[in-house]
Amino acid sequence: MRKLKSVVVTIIKKYLRLIKHKRVKRVQKALELKIKTGEISPPHLPVYSFGVRIKWSPNLQADGYVYTAEFLFDEELFSTKKYTFISESNDVQLKVTPRRVAHSLPHGRNVDAMVIVPHGDDELFLCGSIIREKVLAGEYVIVAFINNCDHNGRENARLRHMQSVAAMDLLGLSAEHIVLLGYSNSWEKNHIYHAGMNEVCQSTCGDTETYGSDYLTDFHYLIHGKHATYTRKNLTDDIELLIARYLPQNIYAIDYDTHPDHRAGHLLCCEALRTICKQIPDYRPIVHFGFAYSTSCYAPQDFLLRIPVGPVKKPTYLKKHIFSDLPNPSYKWKDRISIPAIPEFTQREYNQNLGAQSLICYDRMYSSIESFLNADMVFWQRRMDNLALYADCRVSSGCAKYLNDNKRFDTLNVRGSARSFDAGIWRPDDEDMERTIRFLFEKPQEVAELRLYQSYSQKERIKKVRVTMSTGFDHYYSRAAKKGYPWIILPKLQRNVTWVEIRILALDKNAGLTEIEFFSTITPRKTNQCYNAKYAYRQSIPFYIPTRKESSPK
DSSP: OHHHHHHHHHHHHHHHHHHHHHHHHHHHHHHHHHHHTTSOOTTSSOOEETTEEEEEEEEEETTEEEEEEEEEEOTTTSSSOOOOOSSSSSEEEEEEOOOOOOOOOOOOSSOSEEEEESSTTHHHHHHHHHHHHHHHTTOOEEEEEEEOOOTTOHHHHHHHHHHHHHHHHHHTOOGGGEEEEEEOSSBSSSOGGGSOTTOOOOBTTSOOBOOOOSSOOBHHHHHHSSOOBSOHHHHHHHHHHHHHHHOOSEEEEEOSOSSHHHHHHHHHHHHHHHHHHHHSTTOOOEEEEEOSIIIIITSOOOSSSSSOOOOOOOOOTTTTTSSSSSSSTTOOGGGOEEEEOOGGGSOSSGGGOHHHHHHTTSGGGTTTHHHHOOSEEEEEEEOSOOGGGGSEEEESSSOGGGGGSSOSOBOSOTTSOTTOOOBSOBOOOTTOSSOEEEEEEEEEEEEOEEEEEEOSOSSOOEEEEEEEETTSOEEEEOOOOSTTOOEEEOOSOEEEEEEEEEEEEEEOTTOOEEEEEEESSOOOEEEEEOSOGGGOOEEEEEOOOOOTTOOOOO
């Protein structure tokens, strides 16, 4: 039986290789014709086509770039033969002068959508299809990059700026819709997220100020007429000013992913959103956090297979590292929001798939396209009508600011392991016998839901709490959530609440809370069928969608 199975597997592999071999030859001829007729040119050439990889190496010259194309063949598929591609050799040079633009700030206010990511290319991993869909619908979209990709020098950052402009141009966004904050992504010492508010940081390239290029100008310079010094305060202020200037209705931002800049970007966005919503009471954006790697890079590699591109599946690579299935342990996979990709991003051929064409504008993406192209995009919504963000928090001991800073966890080292959720935790003192937390509201509120986020440990947990309110509500709760998931408490709707008090009655040593949330409405959940029978699967979707004119907490 084993021999028969082995023979069948061998026959199937040979058949698949034969299919790939025939498709490679057709792709070669088609690309050769298109290049000769001038229909396509780098960096828009397909760079991974059924066994053939084309690596474009840009070399800067006085009047533009000379792209050297190096054709790399799949070793398993082409182990005995070598195939020429355009010329008799495996190298060909095409001269391309990139389009330069005079960059300026996006105009207008109250934009429809803003994408906030650390690096150029993350916007495509996170929501490339959403950007294209909103552009086709005539909505105003802004894409913001926090970092320069200058780990290999300023020229690498300039190249990434050019590639971002080219990729967004394919999606229908001009450079005027791109905002660059211009901070480094490679620091000489500690990451800027952990620096003092006014401590000047230095990049590995020796820079201490933000900068741009002839493709993109840094945001601070366009606003203030001068570059910003690399300090945590300037970085936080720039993100806050970016959101406050345009007040986007929808925000798609990076989540706490496996990359240090992704982690820092997520935590900084949480801080900025809390500050902006507190300063502008009527502003309640719809915020979606998503992963660039966990649900994109590590998605099924199904684009090159002869099957429909499927939806993102639940990641499994984290099981050996942390007790959660996702890098953000406060999430449950069933609570995700699945947004289907538009048909332009699910086509089977590269020359018809806009997602593939935009991804390969970034020269480092040629080997991973089959993972990044999926039938849907996955997000988790963050409710910004959290009453705790606008309340006065007082505690019997410990640091109260951690409980309503809009960060469900924090870390002492964004470059550390996936387990390092070791900061931003409120812990009562050992001598404190009261262990109470009280939230005072400026005006009477309605409270229908409480969420307690504990420190992320399987062993150290708060076991029992007592919740009292100014209305006379008094109840004990002892069924705490596990694995860092929120402890959801649903009291009967309480009206005209002026204060809420939480008293910790039983807890393990070193247990604590990282965030507390109050809502005047319960977050409903409903299991629905996915958008299309072709990719149908069951999912649980939070249907809470705040309106733009939602009133501020009273």
